[in-house]
Amino acid sequence: MKAAPFEYFVADSIDEVTTGLADSGEEATIIAGGQTLVPLMAMRLARPALLIDVNGIGDLQGIDLLAGGVRIKACTRQSDALKSTIIGERLPLLAKALPYVGHAQTRNRGTVGGSIALGDPAAEIPLVATALDARITLVKKGNSRELSIHGFYQGPMMTSREPDECITEILFPQWQGEGRRGTGFQEVSLRHGDFAIVAAAAQISVGEDGVCARASVALGGVSGTPFRISAAEDALRGTMIDDPALRAVANAVDQAVDPQSDLHASASYRRRVAKVLVERVIREAAREAANHAAGDAP
Template sequence: MKSAPFDYVLAKSIYEATRYLAEGEGEAAVLAGGQTLMPMLSMRMARPSVLVDINGITDLSGIEENNTAIEIKACTRQTELLNSPIVKYHLPLLAQALTFVGHSQTRNRGTIGGSLAHADPASEIPLVALALDAEICLSHVESSRQIPATEFFLGPMMTVCEPTELLVSVHFPLTKKESRVGTGFHEMSERHGDFALVAAAAKIELDNKGSCIDAAIALGGVDGTPVRVTALEKKLRSNGISDNTLESAMELAIPEILEDLNPVSDQHATADYRKRIAAILALRAINDAITEAKGNIA
C-alpha cells in the first residue's frame, strides 16, 4: 500500500493552484485534507501525475458571514466547522451532520471542500449542501463559476468540477432567522463514524400557526448522488402540518419516496434495505425538524 510516483507542488495562492491544475492537463489532483485522497493513493486507486497541495493557501480557509450567505472556504477543516459558533447558529443542520463525519482525527484534517469534491453519495456534507441550497464556487485559471448544489453532483465520486478547476468555497444562503425553522439529521451506519448506509437531512419552516411553508428534505446513500425528495417536500408544503396530519402525510408520501430511490446493493446492505430505512430516517429527520421549529414558535 504505497503510492505510485507523483510530483508535488505547494500552491501559495488560489491563482497558483489553478495554474498548476491547468498545467496538469487533467492529471493533477488537489491535495486538501487528504483523508480520502491519501488512502486512494496508497491503494493506487488514484494515480495523479502531480499533487497540488492547497493547505498553505490562507485565502482558502475560514468562515465568513454576510447579509445573504455564510461563505465557507474550501480548505476549512471539519473540526473548525464543528466548533464554529457561526455554523452552530446559522447552519445547525451542518453542525448536526458533522458529528457523524469520520472521527475527531480525520475531522482535524478533513475539509469541507474535499468532502464536496469527493462526492461520495453517502457522505454527510454533500447531503447538507444539497438540503440547504448551497452554491459551490469553482475557480479556473482564467475564470470562475458558481454552481448550485443541485447541479454540482453528477454521480458516485463525480461532479461538474473539471480536473483543471479548484473548489474554492461553498455559500450557504441565510434563512431569515425568524425563529420558525427546525432541522433534523439522522443516519444509519453499523459503526459510528463509517460512511452512512443511508442518511437523511430535513429543514422545515413553519408559519405562526404552525403550518409548513417550506421544507427541504434530502437523502444520502440512496442513489449515485445525494437527492432532494421534492415530492415529499411538496406534500409537506401543500398539506401543512399539524400533529394529526404529519403521520398521514408521511404515509402517503413514503411510497413515492421509495419509488424514486435508486440505491445500490453492496457488502454492507441491499438496495431494498437502504430504501426501507431511507423512509424511516427521513421521517425521523422531519419529526426532529418540526419539533424544533414548533419549539421555536413557542
C-alpha cells in the same frame, strides 16, 4: 500499500493552484485534507502524477457570515467547522451532521471543500449542502463560476468540476423570512464514524399556526448522488406535518430512491430505511420548530 511515485507542489495562492492545474491537466490532483485521497493513493486506485497542496493558502480558509448566507472556504477543516459558532447558530443542520463525519482525528485534517469535491453519495457534507441548496464557487485560470449543488453531482464520486478547476468556497444560503425553523439529521452506519449506509436531512419552517411553510428533505446513500425529494417537500407544505402528510412523504421517498445493493446492505434495505430516516428527521425538525421562537435562526 505505498503510493505510486508523484511530484509534489505547494501552492501559496489560488493563482498558483489554477496555473498548476492548467499546466498539468488531468495529471494533477489537488490535495487538501487528503483523508480520502491518500488511502486511494496507498491502494494505487488513484495515481496522480502531481499533487498540488492547497493546505497553506490562507484565502481558502475561513467561515464568514454574509448577507446571503454562510460562506465556508473550501480548505476549512471539518473540525473548525464543527467548532464554529457561526455554523452552530446559522447552519444548525450542518452542525448536526458534522459529528458524523469520520472521527476527531480525520476531521482535524479533512476539509469541507474536499468532501464536497469528492461527492461520495453517502457523505454527510454533500447531503447537507444539497438540502440547503448550497452554491459552489469554482475557479480556473482566468475564470470563475458559481454552480448550484443541484446538478453538481453527476454520479457516485463524479462532479461537474472541470479538471482544471479548484473549488474555492461553498455558500450555504440562509432561509429568509419569518417562521419557526427546525432541522433533523439522522444516519445509519455500521459503526459511528463510518460512511452512512443511508443518511437523511431535513429543514423546515412552520408558521405560527403550525402549518409547514417550507421544507427541504434530502437523502444520501440511496442513489448515485445525494438529492432533494421535492415530492416529499410538496407533501409537507401546507400540512400540520401529521401522519397523513408523513405517509405521503414515505410514498414520495419510495418513488424517488434508486438504491444499489452492496456488501453491507441490500437495495431493499436502503429503500425501507430511507423512509424510516426521512420520517424521523422530519419529526425531529418539526419538534424543534415547535419549540423555537418565531424568527430564530436559521
